[in-house]
Amino acid sequence: MxxxxxxxxxxxxxxxxxxxxxxxxxRGERSPLASVGLHATLVVASVVAVFPVLWVxxxxxxxxxxxxxxxxxxxxxxxxxxxxxxDTHFFTWFGNSVLVAGITTVLGVxxxxxxxxxxxxxxxxxxxxxxxxxLITQMFPVAILIVPLYNLMGQLGLLNQPLGLIITYLTIAVxxxxxxxxxxxxxxxxxxxxxxxxxxxxxxxxxxRLILPLAKPGLAVTGFYSFITAWGEVAYASAFMVGEENxxxxxxxxxxxxxxxxxxxxxxxxxxxxxxxxxxxxVFAQRHLVAGMTAGATKG
Amino acid sequence: MAAADTSxxxxxxxxxxxxxxxxxxxxxxxLGTHWYAWTMVAPVVLVLGVIIGWxxxxxxxxxxxxxxxxxxGRTIGANHIEAxxxxxxxxxxxxxxxxxxxxxxxxxxxIWTVACVSITFTLGLVLANMLNRSFKGRGFYRMALILPWxxxxxxxxxxxxxxxxxxxxxxxxxxxxxxxxxxPWLDDPTWAKFAVITVNVWLGVPFMMVALLxxxxxxxxxxxxAAEMDGASAWQRFRHITLPGLRAVSMTVIxxxxxxxxxxxxxxxxxxxxxxxxxxxxxxxQAFREAFVESPRDFAGSATWGVLILLLLMMxxxxxxxxxxxxxxxx
Numbered sequence: 013m014x015x016x017x018x019x020x021x022x023x024x025x026x027x028x029x030x031x032x033x034x035x036x037x038x039r040g041e042r043s044p045l046a047s048v049g050l051h052a053t054l055v056v057a058s059v060v061a062v063f064p065v066l067w068v069x070x071x072x073x074x075x076x077x078x079x080x081x082x083x084x085x086x087x088x089x090x091x092x093x094x095x096x097x098x099d100t101h102f103f104t105w106f107g108n109s110v111l112v113a114g115i116t117t118v119l120g121v122x123x124x125x126x127x128x129x130x131x132x133x134x135x136x137x138x139x140x141x142x143x144x145x146x147l148i149t150q151m152f153p154v155a156i157l158i159v160p161l162y163n164l165m166g167q168l169g170l171l172n173q174p175l176g177l178i179i180t181y182l183t184i185a186v187x188x189x190x191x192x193x194x195x196x197x198x199x200x201x202x203x204x205x206x207x208x209x210x211x212x213x214x215x216x217x218x219x220x221r222l223i224l225p226l227a228k229p230g231l232a233v234t235g236f237y238s239f240i241t242a243w244g245e246v247a248y249a250s251a252f253m254v255g256e257e258n259x260x261x262x263x264x265x266x267x268x269x270x271x272x273x274x275x276x277x278x279x280x281x282x283x284x285x286x287x288x289x290x291x292x293x294x295v296f297a298q299r300h301l302v303a304g305m306t307a308g309a310t311k312g
Numbered sequence: 313m314a315a316a317d318t319s320x321x322x323x324x325x326x327x328x329x330x331x332x333x334x335x336x337x338x339x340x341x342x343l344g345t346h347w348y349a350w351t352m353v354a355p356v357v358l359v360l361g362v363i364i365g366w367x368x369x370x371x372x373x374x375x376x377x378x379x380x381x382x383x384x385g386r387t388i389g390a391n392h393i394e395a396x397x398x399x400x401x402x403x404x405x406x407x408x409x410x411x412x413x414x415x416x417x418x419x420x421x422x423i424w425t426v427a428c429v430s431i432t433f434t435l436g437l438v439l440a441n442m443l444n445r446s447f448k449g450r451g452f453y454r455m456a457l458i459l460p461w462x463x464x465x466x467x468x469x470x471x472x473x474x475x476x477x478x479x480x481x482x483x484x485x486x487x488x489x490x491x492x493x494x495x496p497w498l499d500d501p502t503w504a505k506f507a508v509i510t511v512n513v514w515l516g517v518p519f520m521m522v523a524l525l526x527x528x529x530x531x532x533x534x535x536x537x538a539a540e541m542d543g544a545s546a547w548q549r550f551r552h553i554t555l556p557g558l559r560a561v562s563m564t565v566i567x568x569x570x571x572x573x574x575x576x577x578x579x580x581x582x583x584x585x586x587x588x589x590x591x592x593x594x595x596x597x598q599a600f601r602e603a604f605v606e607s608p609r610d611f612a613g614s615a616t617w618g619v620l621i622l623l624l625l626m627m628x629x630x631x632x633x634x635x636x637x638x639x640x641x642x643x
Contacts, residue, residue, distance in 0.1 A: 061518070065471065067482060068474065146360075158600065164367060261466075269474075295462065298458060
C-alpha cells in the first residue's frame, strides 16, 4: 500500500491498485491477438453478407451461356441487360411496381400521418383500442386476408389491376405507418403545439403548419418503408396479378427462374436493376429507419 | 409520454363519469372536445374497417363454409354465377386440426421460427458488440454488413437460389474445388430446411444488428467505466451492464422478428416452393397453397389455416406480454 502514504491522497489510492492489476494498455485498447480476432470475424461476416449480392452483380456482366461458370473476369459484357430490356417485359413490370408502390406510399403516409399525430397528442375515447388494433393488424398473416381480398377484388373487377394491389397494400402500409409516425411526433416538443394554439391556430392548423414540416424526416422514413414493403411484396402480387404485362417485379422475376427453365442471365441483370435504386435510397434512410421502428414499438 | 392535453385531461374525464347526468349532453360535450382527434383518426379507422375489418370477418366466415373455386360467385363473360357454398360450422377446423399435416406444418414452423430468431439474434448481438467498439474500418464493415437489408427480399432470395444451384451453383463449385461432394441444397428435405433457415438468417441479421447497435449506443459509458474500476471482467460487464441495458430493444426486436419469421412467406415460397415435396412448407405457405396453387382452389380451407395462424400468433403475443409484465417490464 504505497499509494496511501503519498501526499496525492485518496483519489490516487482508489485508481492505482486497479491500474496495477490491469495490463499497461489504456482503456478501450486491445491486445494484438484480440484485434486480429475482431477483424477476422468481421471480415468473414462481411464476405458472407456481400458475396451473394456481388456474385449476382458479376454474373450479370457475364455472357448468358457462362452464367454458371466460376470465372468472372474473362468476357465482360452488357448483353444480359440489353436482352433484358429488349426481349422481356422488364420495363412494364418496373413501371407497374413503381406505380403500385408509389401510390401506396403517398396514400398510406398521408392517411397515417394524421392518425399518428392524434394518438401522439390527444387523449380521446377509443384511442387505446385503436392503438391495439394498429399493433395487432401487424401480426395478421397474409393468409387470413388474402382469400377474402381476392374474392372482393374479383367481384369489383380489380384483379389484375394495379388499383387492386394498391388497395391491398394499404392493409400492410397504413397500420405500420401510423405506428411509426406516432413515434416521430412523440419526439417533437409539445411546446410547439402550445405556441401554435396561443397564436390562434386550431389543432388542424397546428398539425399542418407547424408539426408536419418538422416531421419531414419521419414522413420520409415512413414513406421509404412503405415503398420498400410494397416494392418487395410477393404473396399478394403472385396471387392477384397474372399475365406477362400485368406482373410487378416480384412476379416478373419468378418467370425467369421456374421449375423447368432458368434464365440466369436475365435474372441476374434484373436483380441488379431492381436492387440498385432500393439500395441507394436505403443507405440514406437506414439510420432513421431503425430509430423509428424501435421507438414506435417500445414507447407504446 | 409527451402529450398536450388539448382535449380533456384524463382525471377530469374520470371525475365526470361520476356525475352520470344527461348522456346526450355528455355526448355533445365529448364531441365538442374530441372531434378534432376523431376527425384525424377517421381516415385510418375507415381504411382499417373496410380493407382489414371486413375481409377479416369474411375470412372467418369463409372458414366456416365449404367455399372453393367451383361454388363461389363469379362472373364469366356476361354471365354471373351465384355463390352456392354453404355454412358448415366448425367442420373445417376439425378437419384441419385432425389432419397430421397440420401438426407437421406446426412443428416445422415452430422449429423454423425458433431457429431463425435465435440464430439471427445471437449473430446480431455479437456483430453489434463488435461494431460498437472503436477501431479502423468500422464504417466500412458496417456498410458491408447492412447490405443484405438494402436489397429487396425477393431479389436476395433469387440470388441465393442461384448460389444453391445443385449442379452449377457457386457453393457446390467451391465445395468440389475443395474435394467435397456437392450438396443437394434444395433437393433434399434436410438440406432444404438448412438452406431456407440460412437465407432467412442472412436476411434478418442486418436489422437485428442495427437495432441492437442503437441500443448499445444508448447505454451510458460511465457504467462501463465504473465497472472496470471495480475490476469487473469483460464477461461480467457484458452480463450485468450490456444485457440489461439492451432489454427494451431486445424484447421489441425479438417479438417483431418472431412474428415476421412465423409469417415469412417469400423466403420459403420463392426458394423451395415449400419443397422438396412439402418438407419446408410452413403454415403461411400452406394456406397460400390451398387457395392459389392446388386445384381445385380451396378457399374455405385456406381461410381456416389463416384463422388458426392468427390465433396462434395472438396467443404467443399474450403469453409474451404477460411474461414481460411478470418481470416488471412496462410493455
